[in-house]
Amino acid sequence: MFRTGSAAVTVAAILLGACVQDGAIAPEPAPQAAADAVPEPASASAAEPAAAMDAPAQPAAPATAADPEPASCALNGSFDHVTRNDGTRRVIFGEDGLMFRSDYAVNTDGAPTSYHPDDPWGSSGLAINTVCNGVDIAAPEEVDYSQCKKLIDYFAQARDAGWTGADSPIVNFYGIATKSDTGEGRHQPCINDDPAYKGYFVSTTSQLADPSRGRCDQGRYLNSLDLPFIIRPRGANFSGNGVDVGDLALVMDPASGRQTFAIVGDIGPSWGLGEGSVYVSRALTGKATNPKTRKEVYGYGARNVLTLVFTGAPMKPPYTPERIEAAGKAALERFGGQDRFNACAAELD
Incomplete structure (x- = not known):
C-alpha cells in the first residue's frame, strides 16, 4: 500500500539531508565555580613527593571506529x-x-471505467479516458490519437453500424479487449456485463491479474x-x-x-x-x-x-x-x- 506524509519520510528525509530531532532535551551544562570562591586549604598530602616515574600506565582509550564507507550506486x-x-x-x-x-x-488502462462507447471523449462522466488512447482507425484511412476528432468521428460511425458493418470504418482496438483476435479486419469489442460497470468497454493490460478468466472478463486484467x-x-x-x-x-x-x-x-x-x-x-x-x-x-x-x-x-x-x-x-x-x-x-x- 502507498504511504503519504510522515509515514513516507524515511527515504525523502535521507535524500534531502533532513535531521529530525523534535522533542529532544539537551543535557544541562556542568556547574562552574564562582569567581570569588575561597580555595580549600592544602592537605598534608599535598606536600608529599610526586608519584614515581615508573608508576603503572593507564590503559589506552579504545580506538574510534572508522566511519562506514558511503553507499555506491553501482548502476554503471x-x-x-x-x-x-x-x-x-x-x-x-x-x-x-x-x-x-x-x-x-x-x-487508466485496466480500469473498468477507462473507456465507454457512449463517452468517446471521456467528458460526460462515464469514462475517465478518451478512446483516442485505446483505439486506432485502420480504414478507410489510418488515423491515430494525433487526429483525435477525426478518429472519434470514424469510431462513432463504426459503433453505430455495430462495429462489423461491411461499409463501416475498421477500428483497431489495441487497448480494449475483443471477442476474437484473428488479425486484421473488423472485430467486436468486449462490453462489460458486470452490473457495477455494465456497458463499459473491457480495458486491457499486458500483464494479467487472472489468466484463467476469459478475454471479455475485466477481472482478467490489472485494475x-x-x-x-x-x-x-x-x-x-x-x-x-x-x-x-x-x-x-x-x-x-x-x-x-x-x-x-x-x-x-x-x-x-x-x-x-x-x-x-x-x-x-x-x-x-x-x-x-x-x-x-x-x-x-x-x-x-x-x-x-x-x-x-x-x-x-x-x-x-x-x-x-x-x-x-x-x-x-x-x-x-x-x-x-x-x-x-x-x-x-x-x-x-
Missing part, C-alpha cells in the same frame, strides 16, 4: 531516452536494477484503480536491460516523500517514460478519490518522480497492494536498502 550503464512530452531523460542501469527520474502521467503498477516503454533500451512485466519497482516523489511499491504491469509507446496506474498517481499526489472524467485525470499527474525497477525477479500473481508492498520491501533490501537508492538518486540530479 546509462542511456538517454527521448520522450514525447518530457524531453530527454537519463536512465541508469546495472545487473539488478534500472532507475530514472521523470514526470509521471496517469495510465488501474486498485493496483499499483507502472508502464514500461517498448524498445530494446528497456527490454534489453532486463525490465519485464511483473518486475517490482519503487516509485517516489522526493519533494513530498510520498512513495509506493509497484509492479511493471503494462507496455506502452516507445516514446513514453513515467506512467503509472491511477493507484500510483493517487499515492504520489495524495488524492483521496478516483477521477471521474478525463479532465480530472490530468490533475493526478506528478513531477520529478524517481523510479527504481528491480530487474530479474518478477513477481507472480495474485497481485494485491499488500503483497506488492511486502515483496517490494524485500526487493529494496536485497538491492541495498535506502542508502543505495539514495546514491543512485544523486546520480540522476
Whole structure:
C-alpha cells in the first residue's frame, strides 16, 4: 500500500539531508565555580613527593571506529531516452536494477471505467479516458490519437453500424479487449456485463491479474484503480536491460516523500517514460478519490518522480497492494536498502 506524509519520510528525509530531532532535551551544562570562591586549604598530602616515574600506565582509550564507507550506486550503464512530452531523460542501469527520474502521467488502462462507447471523449462522466488512447482507425484511412476528432468521428460511425458493418470504418482496438483476435479486419469489442460497470468497454493490460478468466472478463486484467503498477516503454533500451512485466519497482516523489511499491504491469509507446496506474498517481499526489472524467485525470499527474525497477525477479500473481508492498520491501533490501537508492538518486540530479 502507498504511504503519504510522515509515514513516507524515511527515504525523502535521507535524500534531502533532513535531521529530525523534535522533542529532544539537551543535557544541562556542568556547574562552574564562582569567581570569588575561597580555595580549600592544602592537605598534608599535598606536600608529599610526586608519584614515581615508573608508576603503572593507564590503559589506552579504545580506538574510534572508522566511519562506514558511503553507499555506491553501482548502476554503471546509462542511456538517454527521448520522450514525447518530457524531453530527454537519463536512465541508469546495472545487473539488478534500472532507475530514472521523470514526470509521471496517469495510465487508466485496466480500469473498468477507462473507456465507454457512449463517452468517446471521456467528458460526460462515464469514462475517465478518451478512446483516442485505446483505439486506432485502420480504414478507410489510418488515423491515430494525433487526429483525435477525426478518429472519434470514424469510431462513432463504426459503433453505430455495430462495429462489423461491411461499409463501416475498421477500428483497431489495441487497448480494449475483443471477442476474437484473428488479425486484421473488423472485430467486436468486449462490453462489460458486470452490473457495477455494465456497458463499459473491457480495458486491457499486458500483464494479467487472472489468466484463467476469459478475454471479455475485466477481472482478467490489472485494475488501474486498485493496483499499483507502472508502464514500461517498448524498445530494446528497456527490454534489453532486463525490465519485464511483473518486475517490482519503487516509485517516489522526493519533494513530498510520498512513495509506493509497484509492479511493471503494462507496455506502452516507445516514446513514453513515467506512467503509472491511477493507484500510483493517487499515492504520489495524495488524492483521496478516483477521477471521474478525463479532465480530472490530468490533475493526478506528478513531477520529478524517481523510479527504481528491480530487474530479474518478477513477481507472480495474485497481485494485491499488500503483497506488492511486502515483496517490494524485500526487493529494496536485497538491492541495498535506502542508502543505495539514495546514491543512485544523486546520480540522476
